[in-house]
Amino acid sequence: MNDRRYACTLCGVLYEVTAGRIVCDCGGPLRLVADFAVLPENLYGRPFGLTRYMEAIALDESALMACDLGMSMSPLLPMEESIFVKCDYRLPSGSFKDRGAAALVALAIELGETKLVVDSSGNAAAALSAHAARAGLNVTVVVPTGAPEGKLVQIRAYGSDVEIAPGTRADAGRLARKIVSEVGGLYASHGQNPFFLEGTKTWAFEVWEQLGECPATVVMPVGSGSLLLGVHAGFSYLRRIGRCSEIPRLVAVQSRGWAALTGDLSRADGPTPLTDGIAIANPFRKQEILDAVAESGGAVVVVDDEDVIGAYGRLAMSGIWVEPTAAAAWAALERLPDNWPPGPIVVNLGGAGYKKPIASS
Ligand SMILES: [Zn+2]
Numbered sequence: 001m002n003d004r005r006y007a008c009t010l011c012g013v014l015y016e017v018t019a020g021r022i023v024c025d026c027g028g029p030l031r032l033v034a035d036f037a038v039l040p041e042n043l044y045g046r047p048f049g050l051t052r053y054m055e056a057i058a059l060d061e062s063a064l065m066a067c068d069l070g071m072s073m074s075p076l077l078p079m080e081e082s083i084f085v086k087c088d089y090r091l092p093s094g095s096f097k098d099r100g101a102a103a104l105v106a107l108a109i110e111l112g113e114t115k116l117v118v119d120s121s122g123n124a125a126a127a128l129s130a131h132a133a134r135a136g137l138n139v140t141v142v143v144p145t146g147a148p149e150g151k152l153v154q155i156r157a158y159g160s161d162v163e164i165a166p167g168t169r170a171d172a173g174r175l176a177r178k179i180v181s182e183v184g185g186l187y188a189s190h191g192q193n194p195f196f197l198e199g200t201k202t203w204a205f206e207v208w209e210q211l212g213e214c215p216a217t218v219v220m221p222v223g224s225g226s227l228l229l230g231v232h233a234g235f236s237y238l239r240r241i242g243r244c245s246e247i248p249r250l251v252a253v254q255s256r257g258w259a260a261l262t263g264d265l266s267r268a269d270g271p272t273p274l275t276d277g278i279a280i281a282n283p284f285r286k287q288e289i290l291d292a293v294a295e296s297g298g299a300v301v302v303v304d305d306e307d308v309i310g311a312y313g314r315l316a317m318s319g320i321w322v323e324p325t326a327a328a329a330w331a332a333l334e335r336l337p338d339n340w341p342p343g344p345i346v347v348n349l350g351g352a353g354y355k356k357p358i359a360s361s
Pocket of ligand 1: 026
């Protein structure tokens with residue numbers, strides 16, 4: 001696919017898609033613009049994974065196949081009346097990040113890059129490492145001092161190099177970009193690289209297929225927004241081609257004291273929180289997230305740790321073991337306003353329990 005460009009979300013400047021171009025010269029986040037074809041109404045018989053939706057994904061099928069780990073269509077389970085959970089914790093490396101990571105590794109393959117560099121100590125780095133290992137590419141993961149050893153075990157197991165950056169998460173980001181500028185490779189930041197959202201778009205396509213319609217509301221934890229923005233782009237595409245009349249209301253779930261979207265960062269100077277997967281103090285795409293939530297008629301919902309622990313236990317007791325960050329989305333259901341509009345609600349469960357096991361109360 002050649003008809004694809006990056007466009008700055010702030011100043012509108014267009015760029016060629018290259019490995020070195022991740023943000024605009026003005027500092028603004030970039031988004032992908034491409035001429036997408038129309039997805040057939042019936043996708044029966046196609047393989048699962050990103051290639052199922054090739055008409056709507058700006059990547060080459062051969063590159064996606066080269067890093068494919070047998071991505072399934074994650075199950076959509078009915079829970080209570082009109083409430084479903086989307087089981088993204090069952091993707092290849094145990095989180096929704098597999099969707100975007102597959103897209104970034106495919107991009108690296110297309111651009112002829114053999115190395116990816118990322119600053120993350122969590123699920124994004126694990127997902128990237130898994131898909132890169134499948135394709136035979138090398139990954140350097142830069143983590144800040146004190147990153148949880150548990151999450152590094154999985155990253156190292158896939159063969160990625162781990163570099164420790166003295167300081168904070170921001171220092172890790174600076175070191176990652178320095179490595180890219182000095183050694184080369186693709187900066188595979190899930191918060192910044194626009195192609196990550198090409199992968200997370202498939203969440204929307206799968207839900208549309210599984211429900212036979214677009215849901216009224218979707219609920220998901222939000223840190224850097226790499227799922228929410230992909231889901232918004234996916235449903236926007238479905239609306240454009242006439243498969244949805246409305247974009248579902250997007251509910252962004254954050255933790256009290258770590259809620260960048262509401263401006264409450266009162267716990268951000270403290271230790272790593274229970275919901276470490278959404279502990280992002282300054283999301284690079286914050287304005288895009290707020291705009292998407294507002295356009296959809298959705299909301300930002302803030303949950304407390306005790307709500308999360310309760311939801312974690314209730315899900316596990318019903319056979320669904322997810323990490324606390326994922327359980328936050330289930331906890332948020334009880335915080336929706338009483339007059340919330342009716343219709344199917346889909347809650348994403350985006351990370352497996354083994355990612356961060358805690359004792360149930
Ligand atoms: Zn710009």
